[in-house]
Amino acid sequence: MAEAVSLAHALELDVAFDLVVKLRKPHAGLLFGKGKLEELAGILSAEDIQLVLIDGPVSPIQQRNLEKHWGVKVLDRTGLILEIFGERARTREGVLQVDLAALEYQKSRLVRSWTHLERQRGTGGGAGGTVGGSGESQLESDRRAIDDAIVRLRKQLIKVEKTRTLHRAARAKVPYPIVALVGYTNAGKSTLFNTLTGAEVMAEDMLFATLDPTMREVELPEGQKIILSDTVGFISELPTQLVAAFKATLEEVLDADLILHVRDISHPETEAQAADVREILTTLGITERAQEHLIEVWNKIDLLDDAAQETALNQANRDDAVLAVSATTGQGMDALLAGIESALEDPMITEVVRLAYAEGRRRAWLFSQNVVDSEEQDELGFLVTVTWTTKQAAQFAKHA
Ligand SMILES: Nc1nc2c(ncn2[C@@H]2O[C@H](COP(=O)(O)OP(=O)(O)OP(=O)(O)O)[C@@H](O)[C@H]2O)c(=O)[nH]1
Numbered sequence: 001m002a003e004a005v006s007l008a009h010a011l012e013l014d015v016a017f018d019l020v021v022k023l024r025k026p027h028a029g030l031l032f033g034k035g036k037l038e039e040l041a042g043i044l045s046a047e048d049i050q051l052v053l054i055d056g057p058v059s060p061i062q063q064r065n066l067e068k069h070w071g072v073k074v075l076d077r078t079g080l081i082l083e084i085f086g087e088r089a090r091t092r093e094g095v096l097q098v099d100l101a102a103l104e105y106q107k108s109r110l111v112r113s114w115t116h117l118e119r120q121r122g123t124g125g126g127a128g129g130t131v132g133g134s135g136e137s138q139l140e141s142d143r144r145a146i147d148d149a150i151v152r153l154r155k156q157l158i159k160v161e162k163t164r165t166l167h168r169a170a171r172a173k174v175p176y177p178i179v180a181l182v183g184y185t186n187a188g189k190s191t192l193f194n195t196l197t198g199a200e201v202m203a204e205d206m207l208f209a210t211l212d213p214t215m216r217e218v219e220l221p222e223g224q225k226i227i228l229s230d231t232v233g234f235i236s237e238l239p240t241q242l243v244a245a246f247k248a249t250l251e252e253v254l255d256a257d258l259i260l261h262v263r264d265i266s267h268p269e270t271e272a273q274a275a276d277v278r279e280i281l282t283t284l285g286i287t288e289r290a291q292e293h294l295i296e297v298w299n300k301i302d303l304l305d306d307a308a309q310e311t312a313l314n315q316a317n318r319d320d321a322v323l324a325v326s327a328t329t330g331q332g333m334d335a336l337l338a339g340i341e342s343a344l345e346d347p348m349i350t351e352v353v354r355l356a357y358a359e360g361r362r363r364a365w366l367f368s369q370n371v372v373d374s375e376e377q378d379e380l381g382f383l384v385t386v387t388w389t390t391k392q393a394a395q396f397a398k399h400a
Protein backbone atom coordinates (compact mmCIF):
# COMPACT_ATOMS: atom_id res chain seq x y z
CA MET A 1 0.00 0.00 0.00
CA ALA A 2 2.87 2.36 0.82
CA GLU A 3 4.23 1.80 -2.65
CA ALA A 4 0.84 2.41 -4.26
CA VAL A 5 0.56 5.69 -2.34
CA SER A 6 4.08 6.63 -3.50
CA LEU A 7 3.05 5.96 -7.07
CA ALA A 8 0.14 8.36 -6.62
CA HIS A 9 2.49 10.98 -5.17
CA ALA A 10 4.74 10.54 -8.19
CA LEU A 11 1.84 11.98 -10.20
CA GLU A 12 1.38 14.74 -7.63
CA LEU A 13 -2.03 13.45 -6.64
CA ASP A 14 -3.48 14.13 -3.19
CA VAL A 15 -4.30 10.83 -1.59
CA ALA A 16 -7.51 11.33 0.40
CA PHE A 17 -7.58 7.85 1.89
CA ASP A 18 -6.33 4.36 1.28
CA LEU A 19 -7.91 1.05 2.01
CA VAL A 20 -6.94 -2.59 1.68
CA VAL A 21 -9.89 -4.55 0.37
CA LYS A 22 -9.79 -8.32 0.64
CA LEU A 23 -11.48 -9.94 -2.31
CA ARG A 24 -12.38 -13.54 -1.79
CA LYS A 25 -13.57 -13.74 -5.37
CA PRO A 26 -13.37 -10.75 -7.70
CA HIS A 27 -16.76 -9.89 -9.18
CA ALA A 28 -16.51 -10.25 -12.96
CA GLY A 29 -18.39 -7.06 -13.77
CA LEU A 30 -17.68 -4.76 -10.85
CA LEU A 31 -14.62 -6.26 -9.14
CA PHE A 32 -16.11 -5.67 -5.66
CA GLY A 33 -19.12 -7.29 -4.02
CA LYS A 34 -22.31 -5.30 -3.53
CA GLY A 35 -21.69 -4.33 0.10
CA LYS A 36 -18.15 -3.11 -0.50
CA LEU A 37 -19.24 -1.27 -3.62
CA GLU A 38 -21.81 0.79 -1.69
CA GLU A 39 -19.49 1.32 1.27
CA LEU A 40 -16.87 2.70 -1.09
CA ALA A 41 -19.46 4.81 -2.92
CA GLY A 42 -20.29 6.42 0.45
CA ILE A 43 -16.65 7.28 1.15
CA LEU A 44 -16.10 8.57 -2.37
CA SER A 45 -18.93 11.05 -2.19
CA ALA A 46 -18.20 12.07 1.42
CA GLU A 47 -14.58 12.83 0.56
CA ASP A 48 -15.44 14.37 -2.81
CA ILE A 49 -13.07 12.01 -4.60
CA GLN A 50 -12.38 12.30 -8.31
CA LEU A 51 -10.06 9.41 -8.99
CA VAL A 52 -9.80 5.87 -7.64
CA LEU A 53 -6.54 3.99 -8.03
CA ILE A 54 -6.81 0.25 -7.82
CA ASP A 55 -3.39 -1.26 -7.23
CA GLY A 56 -3.81 -4.34 -9.30
CA PRO A 57 -5.32 -5.48 -12.55
CA VAL A 58 -8.80 -4.24 -13.38
CA SER A 59 -10.48 -5.57 -16.49
CA PRO A 60 -11.72 -3.03 -19.05
CA ILE A 61 -15.31 -3.98 -18.30
CA GLN A 62 -14.81 -3.62 -14.55
CA GLN A 63 -13.16 -0.27 -15.08
CA ARG A 64 -16.01 1.03 -17.21
CA ASN A 65 -18.67 -0.28 -14.86
CA LEU A 66 -16.97 1.12 -11.77
CA GLU A 67 -16.56 4.53 -13.40
CA LYS A 68 -20.22 4.56 -14.26
CA HIS A 69 -21.33 3.29 -10.89
CA TRP A 70 -19.25 5.68 -8.80
CA GLY A 71 -19.11 8.61 -11.22
CA VAL A 72 -15.32 8.88 -10.83
CA LYS A 73 -12.33 8.01 -12.97
CA VAL A 74 -10.71 4.65 -12.24
CA LEU A 75 -7.08 3.74 -12.97
CA ASP A 76 -5.37 0.43 -12.39
CA ARG A 77 -1.68 -0.08 -11.57
CA THR A 78 -0.57 -0.32 -15.18
CA GLY A 79 -2.58 2.74 -16.15
CA LEU A 80 -1.05 4.70 -13.29
CA ILE A 81 2.52 3.70 -14.13
CA LEU A 82 1.94 4.63 -17.77
CA GLU A 83 0.69 8.07 -16.65
CA ILE A 84 3.84 8.60 -14.59
CA PHE A 85 6.11 7.57 -17.44
CA GLY A 86 4.15 9.86 -19.74
CA GLU A 87 4.84 12.81 -17.45
CA ARG A 88 8.53 11.99 -17.05
CA ALA A 89 9.52 11.30 -20.64
CA ARG A 90 11.88 14.00 -21.89
CA THR A 91 13.90 12.66 -24.79
CA ARG A 92 12.28 12.03 -28.13
CA GLU A 93 12.93 8.34 -27.77
CA GLY A 94 11.44 8.28 -24.28
CA VAL A 95 8.29 10.06 -25.46
CA LEU A 96 7.87 7.67 -28.38
CA GLN A 97 8.42 4.65 -26.15
CA VAL A 98 5.82 5.75 -23.62
CA ASP A 99 3.31 6.65 -26.35
CA LEU A 100 3.77 3.23 -27.86
CA ALA A 101 3.27 1.50 -24.52
CA ALA A 102 0.16 3.58 -23.83
CA LEU A 103 -1.34 2.70 -27.20
CA GLU A 104 -0.67 -1.01 -26.70
CA TYR A 105 -2.37 -0.75 -23.32
CA GLN A 106 -5.31 1.15 -24.78
CA LYS A 107 -5.68 -1.38 -27.54
CA SER A 108 -5.83 -4.23 -25.06
CA ARG A 109 -8.63 -2.39 -23.29
CA LEU A 110 -10.98 -1.60 -26.13
CA VAL A 111 -14.30 -3.08 -25.19
CA ARG A 112 -17.59 -3.28 -26.90
CA SER A 113 -19.75 -0.84 -25.01
CA TRP A 114 -23.29 0.34 -25.58
CA THR A 115 -22.19 3.78 -26.66
CA HIS A 116 -20.01 2.12 -29.24
CA LEU A 117 -22.85 -0.03 -30.50
CA GLU A 118 -25.13 2.97 -30.74
CA ARG A 119 -22.58 4.70 -32.91
CA GLN A 120 -22.21 1.69 -35.13
CA ARG A 121 -22.12 2.81 -38.70
CA GLY A 122 -23.37 1.22 -41.86
CA THR A 123 -25.75 -1.18 -40.21
CA GLY A 124 -29.36 -0.80 -39.19
CA GLY A 125 -32.11 -0.04 -41.60
CA GLY A 126 -33.07 3.16 -43.32
CA ALA A 127 -30.83 6.09 -44.02
CA GLY A 128 -28.23 4.90 -41.52
CA GLY A 129 -26.67 2.71 -44.14
CA THR A 130 -25.17 5.62 -46.02
CA VAL A 131 -22.93 6.85 -43.20
CA GLY A 132 -19.51 5.30 -43.55
CA GLY A 133 -21.05 2.59 -45.60
CA SER A 134 -18.37 0.09 -44.74
CA GLY A 135 -20.40 -1.76 -42.18
CA GLU A 136 -17.44 -1.36 -39.88
CA SER A 137 -18.27 -1.03 -36.21
CA GLN A 138 -16.89 1.77 -34.09
CA LEU A 139 -14.91 -0.80 -32.16
CA GLU A 140 -13.22 -2.07 -35.29
CA SER A 141 -12.40 1.38 -36.55
CA ASP A 142 -11.05 2.39 -33.13
CA ARG A 143 -8.87 -0.65 -33.17
CA ARG A 144 -7.66 0.13 -36.66
CA ALA A 145 -6.88 3.72 -35.77
CA ILE A 146 -4.77 2.50 -32.86
CA ASP A 147 -3.03 -0.07 -35.04
CA ASP A 148 -2.18 2.63 -37.57
CA ALA A 149 -0.80 4.87 -34.85
CA ILE A 150 1.24 1.97 -33.46
CA VAL A 151 2.77 1.30 -36.86
CA ARG A 152 3.63 5.00 -37.25
CA LEU A 153 5.23 5.16 -33.81
CA ARG A 154 7.25 2.01 -34.37
CA LYS A 155 8.66 3.46 -37.60
CA GLN A 156 9.67 6.66 -35.83
CA LEU A 157 11.19 4.70 -32.98
CA ILE A 158 13.26 2.58 -35.33
CA LYS A 159 14.71 5.77 -36.82
CA VAL A 160 15.59 7.18 -33.41
CA GLU A 161 17.04 3.86 -32.31
CA LYS A 162 19.25 3.77 -35.41
CA THR A 163 20.78 7.07 -34.40
CA ARG A 164 21.41 5.71 -30.97
CA THR A 165 23.01 2.57 -32.33
CA LEU A 166 25.41 4.86 -34.17
CA HIS A 167 26.18 6.65 -30.91
CA ARG A 168 26.68 3.31 -29.26
CA ALA A 169 29.05 2.23 -32.01
CA ALA A 170 30.99 5.46 -31.52
CA ARG A 171 31.16 4.70 -27.81
CA ALA A 172 32.35 1.19 -28.48
CA LYS A 173 35.41 2.73 -30.10
CA VAL A 174 36.20 4.36 -26.77
CA PRO A 175 37.95 1.52 -25.03
CA TYR A 176 36.20 2.12 -21.72
CA PRO A 177 34.06 -0.58 -20.22
CA ILE A 178 30.44 0.32 -19.53
CA VAL A 179 29.10 -0.17 -16.02
CA ALA A 180 25.33 0.00 -15.66
CA LEU A 181 23.34 0.84 -12.55
CA VAL A 182 20.08 -1.06 -12.34
CA GLY A 183 17.63 -1.52 -9.51
CA TYR A 184 14.24 -0.96 -8.04
CA THR A 185 12.82 2.54 -8.33
CA ASN A 186 13.96 4.82 -5.48
CA ALA A 187 16.87 2.49 -4.55
CA GLY A 188 19.31 5.38 -4.95
CA LYS A 189 20.81 4.76 -8.40
CA SER A 190 20.88 8.42 -9.40
CA THR A 191 22.24 9.48 -6.01
CA LEU A 192 25.01 6.92 -6.37
CA PHE A 193 25.60 8.06 -9.97
CA ASN A 194 25.96 11.65 -8.76
CA THR A 195 28.27 10.71 -5.90
CA LEU A 196 30.53 8.69 -8.20
CA THR A 197 30.57 11.08 -11.15
CA GLY A 198 30.04 14.47 -9.55
CA ALA A 199 27.06 14.91 -11.86
CA GLU A 200 23.76 16.42 -10.83
CA VAL A 201 21.18 14.06 -12.18
CA MET A 202 17.78 14.50 -10.56
CA ALA A 203 17.63 12.26 -7.51
CA GLU A 204 14.47 12.49 -5.48
CA ASP A 205 12.38 10.60 -3.00
CA MET A 206 9.89 9.87 -5.71
CA LEU A 207 9.17 6.77 -7.75
CA PHE A 208 10.46 6.87 -11.32
CA ALA A 209 12.46 10.07 -10.88
CA THR A 210 14.70 8.88 -13.72
CA LEU A 211 13.39 7.81 -17.08
CA ASP A 212 16.03 8.54 -19.66
CA PRO A 213 19.46 6.96 -19.45
CA THR A 214 22.48 9.12 -18.63
CA MET A 215 26.15 8.25 -19.04
CA ARG A 216 29.29 9.74 -17.53
CA GLU A 217 32.95 8.91 -17.37
CA VAL A 218 34.46 7.83 -14.05
CA GLU A 219 38.08 7.11 -13.20
CA LEU A 220 38.78 4.12 -10.99
CA PRO A 221 41.53 4.14 -8.31
CA GLU A 222 44.12 2.41 -10.52
CA GLY A 223 43.46 4.84 -13.34
CA GLN A 224 41.13 2.66 -15.40
CA LYS A 225 38.32 4.72 -16.89
CA ILE A 226 34.76 3.47 -17.15
CA ILE A 227 31.46 4.81 -18.41
CA LEU A 228 28.80 4.68 -15.74
CA SER A 229 25.17 4.61 -16.84
CA ASP A 230 22.10 5.51 -14.81
CA THR A 231 18.74 4.35 -16.06
CA VAL A 232 15.06 3.89 -15.36
CA GLY A 233 14.15 1.99 -12.20
CA PHE A 234 12.13 -1.19 -12.05
CA ILE A 235 9.00 -1.98 -10.07
CA SER A 236 7.01 -5.11 -9.33
CA GLU A 237 4.49 -5.89 -12.05
CA LEU A 238 6.16 -3.46 -14.41
CA PRO A 239 3.66 -3.27 -17.26
CA THR A 240 4.74 -5.61 -20.06
CA GLN A 241 3.92 -2.91 -22.59
CA LEU A 242 6.54 -0.70 -20.93
CA VAL A 243 9.18 -3.41 -20.81
CA ALA A 244 8.59 -4.00 -24.51
CA ALA A 245 8.65 -0.30 -25.39
CA PHE A 246 11.79 0.36 -23.35
CA LYS A 247 13.56 -2.75 -24.56
CA ALA A 248 15.94 -0.84 -26.80
CA THR A 249 17.02 1.40 -23.95
CA LEU A 250 17.25 -1.43 -21.49
CA GLU A 251 19.17 -3.58 -23.93
CA GLU A 252 22.07 -1.21 -23.43
CA VAL A 253 22.15 -2.62 -19.94
CA LEU A 254 22.54 -6.09 -21.42
CA ASP A 255 25.49 -4.74 -23.34
CA ALA A 256 27.23 -3.42 -20.23
CA ASP A 257 30.51 -4.98 -19.18
CA LEU A 258 29.33 -4.98 -15.60
CA ILE A 259 25.95 -4.55 -13.95
CA LEU A 260 25.60 -3.03 -10.51
CA HIS A 261 22.32 -3.99 -8.89
CA VAL A 262 21.58 -1.14 -6.51
CA ARG A 263 19.34 -2.11 -3.60
CA ASP A 264 17.75 -0.05 -0.85
CA ILE A 265 18.85 -2.37 1.90
CA SER A 266 16.91 -0.36 4.52
CA HIS A 267 13.60 -0.99 2.77
CA PRO A 268 11.35 -3.52 4.53
CA GLU A 269 10.62 -5.16 1.16
CA THR A 270 14.23 -5.20 -0.02
CA GLU A 271 14.24 -8.96 -0.69
CA ALA A 272 11.04 -8.89 -2.73
CA GLN A 273 12.33 -5.85 -4.64
CA ALA A 274 15.58 -7.65 -5.46
CA ALA A 275 13.63 -10.67 -6.68
CA ASP A 276 11.53 -8.41 -8.94
CA VAL A 277 14.66 -6.82 -10.39
CA ARG A 278 16.20 -10.22 -11.12
CA GLU A 279 12.99 -11.33 -12.79
CA ILE A 280 12.92 -8.26 -15.04
CA LEU A 281 16.60 -8.75 -15.90
CA THR A 282 15.76 -12.30 -16.92
CA THR A 283 12.85 -11.04 -19.05
CA LEU A 284 15.33 -8.73 -20.75
CA GLY A 285 17.44 -11.71 -21.66
CA ILE A 286 20.22 -11.47 -19.08
CA THR A 287 21.37 -15.02 -18.54
CA GLU A 288 21.61 -16.56 -15.12
CA ARG A 289 25.38 -16.69 -15.46
CA ALA A 290 25.61 -13.02 -16.31
CA GLN A 291 23.45 -12.33 -13.26
CA GLU A 292 25.79 -14.32 -11.07
CA HIS A 293 28.54 -12.01 -12.26
CA LEU A 294 26.82 -8.80 -11.29
CA ILE A 295 27.61 -6.87 -8.13
CA GLU A 296 24.92 -6.10 -5.57
CA VAL A 297 25.31 -2.66 -4.07
CA TRP A 298 23.51 -2.53 -0.75
CA ASN A 299 22.70 1.16 -0.51
CA LYS A 300 21.33 3.33 2.33
CA ILE A 301 23.22 1.49 5.08
CA ASP A 302 23.19 4.81 6.97
CA LEU A 303 19.50 4.20 7.60
CA LEU A 304 20.09 0.82 9.28
CA ASP A 305 20.39 0.51 13.04
CA ASP A 306 23.82 -0.48 14.38
CA ALA A 307 23.11 -4.21 14.54
CA ALA A 308 21.63 -4.39 11.04
CA GLN A 309 24.46 -2.28 9.69
CA GLU A 310 27.03 -4.65 11.17
CA THR A 311 25.25 -7.66 9.65
CA ALA A 312 25.23 -5.97 6.24
CA LEU A 313 28.90 -4.99 6.47
CA ASN A 314 29.88 -8.51 7.56
CA GLN A 315 27.99 -10.04 4.66
CA ALA A 316 29.68 -7.60 2.27
CA ASN A 317 33.07 -8.54 3.73
CA ARG A 318 32.48 -12.22 3.15
CA ASP A 319 31.00 -11.92 -0.33
CA ASP A 320 32.92 -10.33 -3.22
CA ALA A 321 29.67 -9.83 -5.10
CA VAL A 322 28.16 -7.66 -2.35
CA LEU A 323 29.19 -4.14 -1.36
CA ALA A 324 27.55 -2.11 1.39
CA VAL A 325 27.44 1.65 0.84
CA SER A 326 25.66 4.88 1.52
CA ALA A 327 25.36 7.06 -1.55
CA THR A 328 24.47 10.07 0.58
CA THR A 329 27.23 9.87 3.23
CA GLY A 330 29.78 8.45 0.79
CA GLN A 331 30.49 5.47 3.04
CA GLY A 332 31.89 2.50 1.12
CA MET A 333 32.58 4.43 -2.12
CA ASP A 334 36.28 3.53 -2.21
CA ALA A 335 35.50 -0.14 -1.71
CA LEU A 336 32.85 0.09 -4.42
CA LEU A 337 35.26 1.59 -6.94
CA ALA A 338 37.87 -1.02 -6.08
CA GLY A 339 35.22 -3.73 -6.41
CA ILE A 340 34.25 -2.47 -9.86
CA GLU A 341 37.90 -2.44 -10.83
CA SER A 342 38.54 -6.03 -9.82
CA ALA A 343 35.28 -7.26 -11.36
CA LEU A 344 36.31 -5.65 -14.65
CA GLU A 345 39.70 -7.32 -14.51
CA ASP A 346 37.96 -10.61 -15.14
CA PRO A 347 35.02 -9.74 -17.35
CA MET A 348 32.53 -12.12 -18.89
CA ILE A 349 33.05 -12.68 -22.60
CA THR A 350 30.95 -14.57 -25.11
CA GLU A 351 32.69 -16.49 -27.86
CA VAL A 352 32.37 -19.54 -30.05
CA VAL A 353 34.64 -22.50 -29.35
CA ARG A 354 35.23 -25.12 -32.03
CA LEU A 355 35.64 -28.71 -30.88
CA ALA A 356 36.32 -31.82 -32.94
CA TYR A 357 34.06 -34.81 -32.38
CA ALA A 358 36.98 -36.54 -30.65
CA GLU A 359 37.16 -33.82 -27.98
CA GLY A 360 34.28 -35.16 -25.91
CA ARG A 361 36.05 -34.61 -22.62
CA ARG A 362 36.76 -30.94 -23.28
CA ARG A 363 33.15 -30.53 -24.29
CA ALA A 364 32.02 -32.20 -21.09
CA TRP A 365 34.25 -29.84 -19.13
CA LEU A 366 32.50 -26.83 -20.70
CA PHE A 367 29.14 -28.19 -19.64
CA SER A 368 30.41 -29.01 -16.16
CA GLN A 369 31.54 -25.37 -15.81
CA ASN A 370 28.06 -24.23 -16.78
CA VAL A 371 29.38 -21.79 -19.39
CA VAL A 372 27.58 -23.09 -22.49
CA ASP A 373 24.97 -20.80 -24.07
CA SER A 374 24.21 -22.93 -27.13
CA GLU A 375 25.72 -25.49 -29.43
CA GLU A 376 25.70 -26.33 -33.11
CA GLN A 377 27.17 -29.17 -35.10
CA ASP A 378 28.73 -29.42 -38.53
CA GLU A 379 30.71 -32.10 -40.33
CA LEU A 380 33.88 -31.19 -38.40
CA GLY A 381 32.45 -31.19 -34.90
CA PHE A 382 30.81 -28.88 -32.39
CA LEU A 383 30.52 -25.10 -32.41
CA VAL A 384 29.91 -24.20 -28.79
CA THR A 385 28.90 -20.68 -27.83
CA VAL A 386 30.16 -19.97 -24.33
CA THR A 387 30.04 -17.05 -21.94
CA TRP A 388 32.87 -17.17 -19.45
CA THR A 389 35.50 -15.19 -17.63
CA THR A 390 39.01 -14.85 -19.00
CA LYS A 391 40.09 -17.03 -16.10
CA GLN A 392 37.79 -19.83 -17.26
CA ALA A 393 38.97 -19.36 -20.85
CA ALA A 394 42.55 -19.82 -19.69
CA GLN A 395 41.63 -22.95 -17.71
CA PHE A 396 39.94 -24.34 -20.79
CA ALA A 397 43.04 -23.68 -22.91
CA LYS A 398 45.08 -25.68 -20.38
CA HIS A 399 42.75 -28.65 -20.86
CA ALA A 400 43.89 -28.87 -24.49
N1 LIG B 1 19.54 7.94 3.68
C1 LIG B 1 19.88 7.68 2.42
N2 LIG B 1 19.08 8.09 1.42
C2 LIG B 1 19.46 7.81 0.16
C3 LIG B 1 20.67 7.12 -0.15
N3 LIG B 1 20.75 7.00 -1.49
C4 LIG B 1 19.65 7.59 -2.00
N4 LIG B 1 18.87 8.09 -1.02
C5 LIG B 1 17.59 8.80 -1.18
O1 LIG B 1 16.66 7.94 -1.80
C6 LIG B 1 15.78 8.67 -2.67
C7 LIG B 1 15.81 8.09 -4.06
O2 LIG B 1 17.07 8.29 -4.63
P1 LIG B 1 17.32 8.27 -6.21
O3 LIG B 1 18.78 8.38 -6.38
O4 LIG B 1 16.45 9.27 -6.89
O5 LIG B 1 16.80 6.80 -6.56
P2 LIG B 1 16.74 6.10 -8.00
O6 LIG B 1 17.14 4.68 -7.78
O7 LIG B 1 17.53 6.88 -8.98
O8 LIG B 1 15.20 6.18 -8.29
P3 LIG B 1 14.44 6.18 -9.73
O9 LIG B 1 15.14 7.11 -10.64
O10 LIG B 1 13.08 6.64 -9.34
O11 LIG B 1 14.43 4.77 -10.21
C8 LIG B 1 16.28 10.12 -2.61
O12 LIG B 1 15.47 10.81 -1.69
C9 LIG B 1 17.70 10.00 -2.10
O13 LIG B 1 18.13 11.13 -1.39
C10 LIG B 1 21.48 6.70 0.95
O14 LIG B 1 22.53 6.07 0.81
N5 LIG B 1 21.03 7.00 2.21
Ligand SMILES: [Mg+2]
Pocket residue numbers: 189190191202203209210231
Ligand atom coordinates in the same frame (compact mmCIF):
# COMPACT_ATOMS: atom_id res chain seq x y z
MG1 LIG C 1 17.01 7.77 -10.68
